[in-house]
Amino acid sequence: MSDTPASGARESEAPATADQSSTETTHFGYAQVPVAEKVNLVGKVFHSVAGKYDVMNDLMSLGTHRIVKRFTVEFSGVRPGHSVLDLAGGTGDFTLRFARLVGDTGQVVLADINDSMLRVGRDRLIDKGVTGNVSVAQVNAECLPFASDSFDCVCIAYGLRNVTDKDAALRSMFTVLKPGGRVLILEFSKPSNPLIGKAYDGYSQLWPVMGKLVTGDAESYRYLVESIRMHPDQETLKQMMETAGFTNCRYENVMGGVCAIHIGLKPGMAA
Amino acid sequence: MSAFLASTVFAPLESLLNTVLKQDPAALHKLQALCSENPHPVVSMASTSTPRWQLFVMVDTTQVQLRAVYDGPISASVSGTNAAFSRLLMAKDVRTALFDKGIELSGDTHLVQGLYEVFRDLNIDWEHHFAGFTGDVFTQQFSNAMTSMRNWSGNAADSMRQNLQEYLHEETRILPQRAELEEFYTEVDELRLRLDRLEARLRRLSSDADSAS
Numbered sequence: 001m002s003d004t005p006a007s008g009a010r011e012s013e014a015p016a017t018a019d020q021s022s023t024e025t026t027h028f029g030y031a032q033v034p035v036a037e038k039v040n041l042v043g044k045v046f047h048s049v050a051g052k053y054d055v056m057n058d059l060m061s062l063g064t065h066r067i068v069k070r071f072t073v074e075f076s077g078v079r080p081g082h083s084v085l086d087l088a089g090g091t092g093d094f095t096l097r098f099a100r101l102v103g104d105t106g107q108v109v110l111a112d113i114n115d116s117m118l119r120v121g122r123d124r125l126i127d128k129g130v131t132g133n134v135s136v137a138q139v140n141a142e143c144l145p146f147a148s149d150s151f152d153c154v155c156i157a158y159g160l161r162n163v164t165d166k167d168a169a170l171r172s173m174f175t176v177l178k179p180g181g182r183v184l185i186l187e188f189s190k191p192s193n194p195l196i197g198k199a200y201d202g203y204s205q206l207w208p209v210m211g212k213l214v215t216g217d218a219e220s221y222r223y224l225v226e227s228i229r230m231h232p233d234q235e236t237l238k239q240m241m242e243t244a245g246f247t248n249c250r251y252e253n254v255m256g257g258v259c260a261i262h263i264g265l266k267p268g269m270a271a
Numbered sequence: 272m273s274a275f276l277a278s279t280v281f282a283p284l285e286s287l288l289n290t291v292l293k294q295d296p297a298a299l300h301k302l303q304a305l306c307s308e309n310p311h312p313v314v315s316m317a318s319t320s321t322p323r324w325q326l327f328v329m330v331d332t333t334q335v336q337l338r339a340v341y342d343g344p345i346s347a348s349v350s351g352t353n354a355a356f357s358r359l360l361m362a363k364d365v366r367t368a369l370f371d372k373g374i375e376l377s378g379d380t381h382l383v384q385g386l387y388e389v390f391r392d393l394n395i396d397w398e399h400h401f402a403g404f405t406g407d408v409f410t411q412q413f414s415n416a417m418t419s420m421r422n423w424s425g426n427a428a429d430s431m432r433q434n435l436q437e438y439l440h441e442e443t444r445i446l447p448q449r450a451e452l453e454e455f456y457t458e459v460d461e462l463r464l465r466l467d468r469l470e471a472r473l474r475r476l477s478s479d480a481d482s483a484s
Contacts, residue, residue, distance in 0.1 A: 067275075067278065067279050067282060070278060070282055071274070071275055071278045071279075071339070071340070074274075074278060074338045074339060074340040074341065075340055077341075077342060077343055079311070079343065080331075103331075252274070252275075254275055255275070
């Protein structure tokens with residue numbers, strides 16, 4: 001168990017607290033880790049689960065993640081000819097949908113910080129015959145290596161919660177969006193109904209067990225459960241988007257707030 | 272109906288429609304023709320009765336997308352009660368179906384009519400696809416059996432409808448004949464006209480009396 005990423009995180013808590021003055025810390029699930037360390041720890045989580053990522057998504061969400069993703073894309077306003085950045089795109093679920101929408105004249109960039117996830121995503125897209133209007137890039141969401149005003153839509157689904165500096169990521173997304181472009185953030189959130197909240201809390205306790213059975217790694221899914229609890233709620237994230245510069249920010253709760261889709265625009269006239 | 276719930280309902284419907292469209296080259300041809308006339312054909316459909324729902328049909332040359340959320344430009348919109356939409360689905364005459372009393376149509380009506388015709392006229396060569404799994408001989412026999420069964424059930428349903436009609440109209444006299452009904456409606460119309468005339472005359476006489484006094 002000691003070689004699993006999440007348990008590694010707990011071990012790294014000690015040096016962080018021991019040398020608090022010189023090292024800033026951030027949360028990794030419930031644990032505090034040095035800021036510079038989080039990206040590697042999250043990377044290890046996804047290296048560990050990449051191969052069975054889609055199977056686990058189906059199991060944990062009971063298939064509902066497909067409907068939620070489809071619903072999210074409906075808010076994108078993406079049309080033929082548009083350019084889209086699918087950030088933290090992982091196994092390419094969103095890229096697949098966007099590639100269909102932008103057509104031959106558009107462009108979709110599947111981007112993720114994790115090369116294992118990207119490899120799975122790229123192979124999956126090729127297997128499904130999606131080529132030509134899709135490119136793949138390994139990027140850090142906090143400092144996107146794209147020209148300013150490049151994309152009509154930037155989408156990050158179930159990814160923002162893993163980013164160390166969320167404010168920097170939001171600012172970076174804002175920069176690469178074209179004026180009038182739209183950002184879509186799909187993320188786990190806080191259920192608005194206490195009853196749904198209790199049921200969801202209980203159910204999510206089973207995820208590490210499922211993870212152990214399917215991927216042989218319970219710790220990564222324990223991190224998933226903890227990171228969901230630590231993620232900002234709907235209003236806080238909306239406020240963070242506004243601080244980053246987005247306007248017309250709003251959110252749509254899905255399944256009673258278990259997930260939320262945040263939508264924001266970059267001010268200015270669309271080209 | 273919430274947008275998420277609507278999207279959940281539309282997802283399998285969209286998948287089914289696109290699967291069927293792929294099997295019918297003539298329908299795809301018509302879709303392409305519609306797209307050549309209108310570069311971004313989007314039709315909004317909304318129910319004005321409970322349960323309320325809104326559907327956006329986005330058409331391209333190879334498929335249709337059914338969405339619950341859309342904030343772009345719309346080519347045409349169709350609204351009406353759920354009952355009117357059901358009549359639209361069941362209607363036999365394509366030309367008059369869209370002009371039902373309960374349906375309100377605006378924008379590019381040619382697009383709506385074209386799209387409606389595409390879905391009404393979907394004609395899939397099931398035999399061809401079936402033959403790929405079972406072979407020609409079995410498919411031919413199965414198809415003949417299905418055609419006979421369809422003809423028999425059609426004839427049986429017709430015959431039952433006629434017998435029931437005759438029983439209710441002629442034998443039990445529970446329901447009036449169409450001719451009797453029409454005569455009754457004509458008499459009601461005539462009576463209404465006479466009443467209107469009488470009312471107008473009374474109004475005129477009363478105003479004459481007022482002006483004389």
